[in-house]
Amino acid sequence: MARRCVIVGAGLAGCVLANALSDDFEVTVLELGPARGITYPRLAFPRKTLGVVNTFCHGRGGTSNLWHNGLIPLRPDDVGDATFKAMLEDAARYADRAAAMLHFPGESYSRSFAGLLNDVESLAAGIGTFADGVDTLVYPKHTTPLSPPSSAECAFDVRSIRVETSGERITRVSWSTPEGDHSADADLLVVSAGAFGTPGVLTDVLEPFGIDPGKAGSGFIDHPMGFVGKLRFPKSVADSVAQFGLLDRGDHECRSMIRLRSDDGLLGCAYFRPCLSMNNDLSIYKYKSLLGASSGRKRLRNALSPRILHPDIVSEIVSHTTGLQIPTRTYSVLFMGEQRERVGGVHTDGDTHTIDWGISDAELGAYSSMIDGLFNQLADVAETATVTRDLTDEWLWSGAHHSGTVTVGDADSDLLTADLQVRNTANVFVCDASVIQEHSYANTGLTIAQLALRLADALRR
Ligand SMILES: Cc1cc2nc3c(=O)[nH]c(=O)nc-3n(C[C@H](O)[C@H](O)[C@H](O)COP(=O)(O)OP(=O)(O)OC[C@H]3O[C@@H](n4cnc5c(N)ncnc54)[C@H](O)[C@@H]3O)c2cc1C
Incomplete structure (x- = not known):
């Protein structure tokens, strides 16, 4: 049996x-x-x-x-814990089968990913010099x-x-x-x-x-994430930035990011998301996230807010509903950072989960330094920039990678x-x-x- x-x-x-x-x-x-x-x-x-x-x-x-x-591989070299690093190295051979089970349409995710990363690196080189490199997330279109x-x-x-x-x-x-x-x-x-x-x-x-x-x-660790600033790029790099932000490959597409590293070794990344205004307003960012991540009746209810008429929200809706990118040279910077301090925790009592989550001052300091570093790297490239200088935990929420x-x-x-x-x-x-x-x-x-x-x-x- x-x-x-x-x-x-x-x-x-x-x-x-x-x-x-x-x-x-x-x-x-x-x-x-x-x-x-x-x-x-x-x-x-x-x-x-x-x-x-x-x-x-x-x-x-x-x-x-x-x-x-x-879909993105977690690079073993980005991990400090020796046991977990060895586990990731050993699990690398399952990437193609895992990606296929998670709807990646091509024959070999690893081969496609290597090619895509190469293309994304060339696009990034057309924008500027990024000391810690770049990476990309691959989205199968049918899921x-x-x-x-x-x-x-x-x-x-x-x-x-x-x-x-x-x-x-x-x-x-x-x-x-x-x-x-x-x-x-x-x-x-x-x-x-x-x-x-x-x-x-x-x-x-x-x-x-x-x-x-x-x-x-x-x-408990998560990825604190949030919009932290805006950048307007000149015409000379506009095409590269647009394709770096979203690269369409038929049955899948890539959203790419700039890798960032703090002095004490924490990692983070920044995505460029097209928008229309240079307005760096936390309440609009929160609304954009609320609208993007809700669905069904909840999304409809959220759509009743007057904030739906904000140009950044209109552009996001048009690009989501039509798949078309509004031509723009203005981008929001979406930051995501690593947590290594395993403080807090989770506890279940009956049907209630108590989730004790926080972002430490040391993490906020590291994230601020990464964001500053990014804007410094882009200082000579961008036409204009606005960035959140005093990053508090209000600007960051869960990236849902609990x-x-x-x-x-x-x-x-x-x-x-x-x-x-x-x-x-x-x-x-x-x-x-x-x-x-x-x-x-x-x-x-x-x-x-x-x-x-x-x-x-x-x-x-
Ligand atoms: C909006 C959103 C977007 C995301 N986008 C991405 C993305 O693009 N790429 C990516 O890699 N990740 C993404 N994630 C994260 C990803 O979905 C999670 O990392 C992943 O689903 C976690 O898998 P899991 O098996 O650990 O947990 P889950 O998928 O949550 O599964 C746990 C299961 O266990 C069940 N369960 C819980 N308690 C019990 C119990 N006591 N008895 C029996 N069953 C129980 C739950 O009901 C659930 O079905 C996203 C998450 C969210 C919310």
Whole structure:
């Protein structure tokens, strides 16, 4: 009889794993959210809110229902943690398969990416000299939320996940749904409940082993992100800037960024987003983000604001609805920065996630220095520039790359080994955004999928 793998969470990682394992295992997927549609959890923020819109959700496909599907490799050389760096190096061989599962249309993502990066570097060279280089995010034009394979047994609206154990192994998993109580024998358990869900699931699952999940949920990193200034470029570089901002390649497109590094080694990046005015107004930036990230009835309600008539908002709407870029030489600078200090954390109580997030003064100082550096690099190129000099955390919100709520490493105090196995268990694993220990400025989806495929291969073995 085939071995059974139970996966908790039908989000990005859970779906990639379920699809990768379904030929070799009986796969059971347990999802907190509903079978159809998505729900949003109740959230409490003792310090800073993540943002004005929802940045994760529950349901089939998890946050792949909300995401923009931009694919970028997290460069191992941009990571300081030796164990995580080695994991990324090992997971590099899964980039093509991971990108294909995340809708990249070409034959080889890695080959296409190398070519695109080359093109983007040439465009950047036509604009100016960028000391820390450039990078690019690849967006497949056709995308849909992920789903577990039809062969997997899926349970939705799942609560009260419990395990029976024998020594260091789980032997059986039980759960409740509105229809009643259920259970199944299990040879493997993988927790993929996302950066906010996984710590709570681990607390319940590890209790019978007598393992204290310890630091699970204490420590959380994200990408603080926000519009921080405007630049108007001369005609001589306008074409290069426009293509650097958005490069259309038929079935996929690239949005590129300038890499930035602070003196103390933190990384960040800056995107150029077309706009019409040089007005550097935080309330308009917030409204633009609210409108861009909301959908359905919420987006309609948000559209009723008088701010919709602001030229920058009109240009954004036209470019989104028609796919046409308004000809402009004026750009907003969208900054995204790295967090390495794992302060704060997440805690689940019933249906409420308490998310303790903040941006430290040291991080704000590092981001300010990166932004200053960028504007200095562009001082001789841009016609005019306006930049936020006193960056406060009001200007920055969550980039929705919630990560790092579980520790991975070689120390006994790290909950997971580099193979993503819960230490002192024989058959319990974790794979999702919670295991991302550092993330430079890179969106996390591709890396999560690569790590999921790496884990799937190890489980098969
Ligand atoms: C608006 C937006 C745009 C984004 N754009 C990009 C992008 O362009 N590129 C990119 O790389 N990333 C992007 N992201 C981030 C990306 O979507 C996430 O990094 C990724 O989905 C995280 O995957 P995950 O598997 O860790 O978690 P999720 O996809 O959130 O999945 C976790 C799943 O576990 C379930 N779950 C939680 N608790 C439990 C429980 N107790 N029991 C059972 N199930 C549970 C949840 O319901 C959910 O289905 C974006 C995010 C947002 C919000």
